[in-house]
Amino acid sequence: MQRHNRFLVAVLSVLSIIISLGLPGTALADPGGPGTEVKAAGYSAVIRRTAYGIPHVLAANLGSVTFGQGYAYAEDRFCDLMDMVIKVRGERAKYLGPGPDDIHVATDFGYRALGIRERAEAQNAALSAEERQLLDGYVAGFNAYLAATGAANIPGYCAGASWIQPISAVDVLTYQRSVALFASGDALVLPVALASPPGAAALAKGPATAAATAGGLERFSGTSSEGSNAWAIGADRSSTGKGMLVGNPHFPWQGELRFWESHLRVPGQLDVYGAGLGGLPGIQIGFTEKVAWSHTIAAGSRFTFYTVDLVPGDPTSYYVDGVPEQMTEKNVTIAVNTGGGATTQVSRTMYSTRYGNVLDLSAQSPALGWSAETALTYRDANIDNDRMLRQWFNIARAADTAGIRAALGSDQGIPWVNIIAADRNGNAFYADPSQTPALSPASLAEWAATGGFLNGSTSTNAWVPIPGARSPGLIPFAQQPQLTRRDYVFNANDSHWVPHASQFLVGYSPLQGPEGTPLTPRSRQNLRLINSTAKWTVAGLGTAILSGNTFTSDESTAATVAACRARGNTPVVVDGVSVNVTQGCNALAGWDKKFDLASKGAVLWRETVFSVIDQYPNALYEAGPLFGVPFNPADPGNTPRGAPANTQPLLEGLARAMIRMRTLGWAYDVRLDAVQYTVKKNEKIPVPGTTEELGIANVVEYTPVPGSSLEPVLDAGARLPNTGSDLTRKGYVINTGTSFLLTMGWTSSGAVDAKALLTFGESGNPNSPHFSDQTKLFSQKKLRECRFTEASILTDPALKVKTVSG
Structure with a gap:
C-alpha cells in the first residue's frame, strides 16, 4: 500500500508540473514553414535527474525544452562547449597566447579562413520559426546556468578561465558547422592555416602542429579511433515480433567529442531519449515510443582534393581550361595574448580557389605543398550544410523507419554518418545519407587512379549538379544506398556494400565507399554475433556487444598453440634473439579467448597479433600470416x-x-584487469574489451588526440619503439572506445524496453558523483535501465527535480 501511495503522489506531482507549464494549444509547423512563435516572455522547464544523473527535461514548448537541455548540459559539461566556442570563433590565441609551436595562432587563422562563422551568421538570419525556438532556447539555458553559477564557480578544467562568457546563437551554429566538417574541413584546419604562397611568410611548423595535423588526417585514412557498431533487428529476428536496436559508438572519453545523455519531452509534440555530441541541441542517437536509430561513421569521402597548375611567376593565379584565374584573397586578423593582459594584432592573407581553401600538406608529402608550379585545394560537401539542427528533430518526430527515411530525404542534413533504425512495427532500416560529392564517370576514374586527387585545372572534374540534392554537386538521398528488411541490418564502419550477410548494395559511387573489398575483423565479428542467436532479446543484445570474444582469437589461437606445442623446446629466433615459446604457449592454452577482466592470456594474444601486423601490415585482410581462407x-x-x-x-x-612483456615486467598470463584501465580522479578503474584490430565489438583504446579540447589528456606512458605495440610500462590506459551504449526494443505489447550505458559518466566535473559511476558499471559490464515513462522517472529513488526559467 505504501508503494502504491508513493506512486500516486508521484503521478499527481507530474500532472501538476504539466498543468503549471501549460499544454501547447497549437502544433508547430514543419521546419521552413511559418511555425508558432514562443508566446511567453521567457523560458521554463523542469529538469528531473534520475539515477546516474540522467536529465529528463519537461517543458511546454520546444524553446523551453531546449532551454532545459542547455541548462542541464552546462551543469555537466560547461567547459566543453565554452572551449569549442572560443576555438571556432578563432580566439584561442587571444586568451591563451600563441601556444606550443604557435598552434593557437594557426587554428585561429584556420577557422577564420574556413569562413564558417560568416555562414553561421547567414544561417542564423534565415532560421525558420521552429529552428529559432530550438536554438535560442538552448543558448538561453546554457547562459542561464552561467548567470546562476558565476564564472568563478564553474567546475571542470576551465574553472576560473578568462574566456568564460555568455554565448550566442551564432556561436552554437558555428560550432555545429565545425562538427559537420568533422570528416572534412575541420580536420584540415591546420593545413589551411599553414598554406602560404612561395616566398611569403609562413606559420611555424613544429611537433604540436604536426601531431594535430596527423590526428586530423587519421579521419581520412581509416586509422582514427572514432567508430561505431549499430544493429537494427527486425520482427523476424526479434523475440517479441517488434523491432530492436543496438547503438554503440566508439568515441573519445575526453574532450569535446564525448556523448551526453538526456531525455526531452514536450507533451503532445516531442518525447525523445538518447544522446548526442555535447553542445548540440537535440538527440542524435536515441529512441521514441515508436522508432529508434543510431549512427556509424560512413566510409565514403566528404570532399575532393584538387591540384591546380599555377601561372608562371604568379603563385596566386591558376589555370582552368587554359585560362588564368585569380585566387580569392581573404585578409584575416587575430589577436594574440602577449602576457600581462596585453594583446597584439597579427594579420595574414589566406587564399582560396573556386573549389575552396588552399592547403599545405607538405608534411605528408613535399608534392602536396604550395610550389611555384602547383597548389593543393579542396571542395567540401558539408561546408554549406545548414540542415543539422532540423534534421535530428525531424527524425525524432518520425512514426516509423519510413518516416525517418522521409526526413532524411527532405532535409538531407546528415553530415558524415550512416543511419541504422528499427521501429515498433518490426522494420529494420539502413542508409548512408552522408553528404557525398557527385562526379562524372571520367572524374571518378581519375579519382580512383590518383588515390583521391583530381586535376582542378580542367573544368571537366567539377562536381556534377543532380536534381534533388541539398546543394548542387552532391548526390541526392534518393540515389544513396538504403535498405529495409524484416530480419536485420547493421554497420560497423565498413562501407554500405554489406549491410547484411547475404544482401549487398552495389553500383554506387566509390566516393560513397568501396565495394567488393574485405571487411574489418570487427565487422566480421559483428555479423558473427548477430547470427549467433535466432531470436534476440534486449538483454541479449547488451550481452553480445559487451562479450569479450574476438574474431582473431576464435580463428587463430588454437593453431598458434598447436604449432608451438609441436615445436617443443626448439626456440623461435626473432630479431637475433632466441625465444623458447613454451611458457607463452601454455598461457594461450589456458586462456578463455576473451578480453574480460579476469582473462589470463588476453594481453599476450593482443601483443602477438600486433607483432604480426607490424611485420605484415595487411594480415587482417588477406590469407597468410593470420588466416588461411x-x-x-x-x-x-x-x-x-x-x-x-x-x-x-x-x-x-x-x-x-x-620479449615485450618480459621487458615490461608482465607475466605471460597476467590478468587483463591488471594491465588495462582508465583513470578517473586518480582512481584506476579496470576496463574490459580491446582494440578493433583483434576483431571485437566492445572496442576500447587509447588516443593521444581525443579531440581539440583544452582538457588535459590522460598520460598512457611511452610506447616501446619499433614494435607496433601500444603496451607501455603503465599498461593499456584507455580514453576512447565504447562510449554511449544503447540497447532497446519494444515488448510484445509495444512498450519501450531500453537499457543504456554512458561509459565515462554524465558529468565532466571530477567532484560529481556522476563523473565515474557509469565507468564502474562498465567495468562490471552492466547496463542500466533507461527511464522513459513518467511512472519510471517519478518512482526512481534517486530522483531530483529542479525548475529552471529565464
Missing part, C-alpha cells in the same frame, strides 16, 4: 578466416610478444 567477395562477412597454412608468422609474433 582467403577473402571471397561472395562471402565478405566470413572471409578471410581460419588457421593459416604457415604458422611461422604467428610463432614469431608470439616470440616478440613474450
Whole structure:
C-alpha cells in the first residue's frame, strides 16, 4: 500500500508540473514553414535527474525544452562547449597566447579562413520559426546556468578561465558547422592555416602542429579511433515480433567529442531519449515510443582534393581550361595574448580557389605543398550544410523507419554518418545519407587512379549538379544506398556494400565507399554475433556487444598453440634473439579467448597479433600470416578466416610478444584487469574489451588526440619503439572506445524496453558523483535501465527535480 501511495503522489506531482507549464494549444509547423512563435516572455522547464544523473527535461514548448537541455548540459559539461566556442570563433590565441609551436595562432587563422562563422551568421538570419525556438532556447539555458553559477564557480578544467562568457546563437551554429566538417574541413584546419604562397611568410611548423595535423588526417585514412557498431533487428529476428536496436559508438572519453545523455519531452509534440555530441541541441542517437536509430561513421569521402597548375611567376593565379584565374584573397586578423593582459594584432592573407581553401600538406608529402608550379585545394560537401539542427528533430518526430527515411530525404542534413533504425512495427532500416560529392564517370576514374586527387585545372572534374540534392554537386538521398528488411541490418564502419550477410548494395559511387573489398575483423565479428542467436532479446543484445570474444582469437589461437606445442623446446629466433615459446604457449592454452577482466592470456594474444601486423601490415585482410581462407567477395562477412597454412608468422609474433612483456615486467598470463584501465580522479578503474584490430565489438583504446579540447589528456606512458605495440610500462590506459551504449526494443505489447550505458559518466566535473559511476558499471559490464515513462522517472529513488526559467 505504501508503494502504491508513493506512486500516486508521484503521478499527481507530474500532472501538476504539466498543468503549471501549460499544454501547447497549437502544433508547430514543419521546419521552413511559418511555425508558432514562443508566446511567453521567457523560458521554463523542469529538469528531473534520475539515477546516474540522467536529465529528463519537461517543458511546454520546444524553446523551453531546449532551454532545459542547455541548462542541464552546462551543469555537466560547461567547459566543453565554452572551449569549442572560443576555438571556432578563432580566439584561442587571444586568451591563451600563441601556444606550443604557435598552434593557437594557426587554428585561429584556420577557422577564420574556413569562413564558417560568416555562414553561421547567414544561417542564423534565415532560421525558420521552429529552428529559432530550438536554438535560442538552448543558448538561453546554457547562459542561464552561467548567470546562476558565476564564472568563478564553474567546475571542470576551465574553472576560473578568462574566456568564460555568455554565448550566442551564432556561436552554437558555428560550432555545429565545425562538427559537420568533422570528416572534412575541420580536420584540415591546420593545413589551411599553414598554406602560404612561395616566398611569403609562413606559420611555424613544429611537433604540436604536426601531431594535430596527423590526428586530423587519421579521419581520412581509416586509422582514427572514432567508430561505431549499430544493429537494427527486425520482427523476424526479434523475440517479441517488434523491432530492436543496438547503438554503440566508439568515441573519445575526453574532450569535446564525448556523448551526453538526456531525455526531452514536450507533451503532445516531442518525447525523445538518447544522446548526442555535447553542445548540440537535440538527440542524435536515441529512441521514441515508436522508432529508434543510431549512427556509424560512413566510409565514403566528404570532399575532393584538387591540384591546380599555377601561372608562371604568379603563385596566386591558376589555370582552368587554359585560362588564368585569380585566387580569392581573404585578409584575416587575430589577436594574440602577449602576457600581462596585453594583446597584439597579427594579420595574414589566406587564399582560396573556386573549389575552396588552399592547403599545405607538405608534411605528408613535399608534392602536396604550395610550389611555384602547383597548389593543393579542396571542395567540401558539408561546408554549406545548414540542415543539422532540423534534421535530428525531424527524425525524432518520425512514426516509423519510413518516416525517418522521409526526413532524411527532405532535409538531407546528415553530415558524415550512416543511419541504422528499427521501429515498433518490426522494420529494420539502413542508409548512408552522408553528404557525398557527385562526379562524372571520367572524374571518378581519375579519382580512383590518383588515390583521391583530381586535376582542378580542367573544368571537366567539377562536381556534377543532380536534381534533388541539398546543394548542387552532391548526390541526392534518393540515389544513396538504403535498405529495409524484416530480419536485420547493421554497420560497423565498413562501407554500405554489406549491410547484411547475404544482401549487398552495389553500383554506387566509390566516393560513397568501396565495394567488393574485405571487411574489418570487427565487422566480421559483428555479423558473427548477430547470427549467433535466432531470436534476440534486449538483454541479449547488451550481452553480445559487451562479450569479450574476438574474431582473431576464435580463428587463430588454437593453431598458434598447436604449432608451438609441436615445436617443443626448439626456440623461435626473432630479431637475433632466441625465444623458447613454451611458457607463452601454455598461457594461450589456458586462456578463455576473451578480453574480460579476469582473462589470463588476453594481453599476450593482443601483443602477438600486433607483432604480426607490424611485420605484415595487411594480415587482417588477406590469407597468410593470420588466416588461411582467403577473402571471397561472395562471402565478405566470413572471409578471410581460419588457421593459416604457415604458422611461422604467428610463432614469431608470439616470440616478440613474450620479449615485450618480459621487458615490461608482465607475466605471460597476467590478468587483463591488471594491465588495462582508465583513470578517473586518480582512481584506476579496470576496463574490459580491446582494440578493433583483434576483431571485437566492445572496442576500447587509447588516443593521444581525443579531440581539440583544452582538457588535459590522460598520460598512457611511452610506447616501446619499433614494435607496433601500444603496451607501455603503465599498461593499456584507455580514453576512447565504447562510449554511449544503447540497447532497446519494444515488448510484445509495444512498450519501450531500453537499457543504456554512458561509459565515462554524465558529468565532466571530477567532484560529481556522476563523473565515474557509469565507468564502474562498465567495468562490471552492466547496463542500466533507461527511464522513459513518467511512472519510471517519478518512482526512481534517486530522483531530483529542479525548475529552471529565464
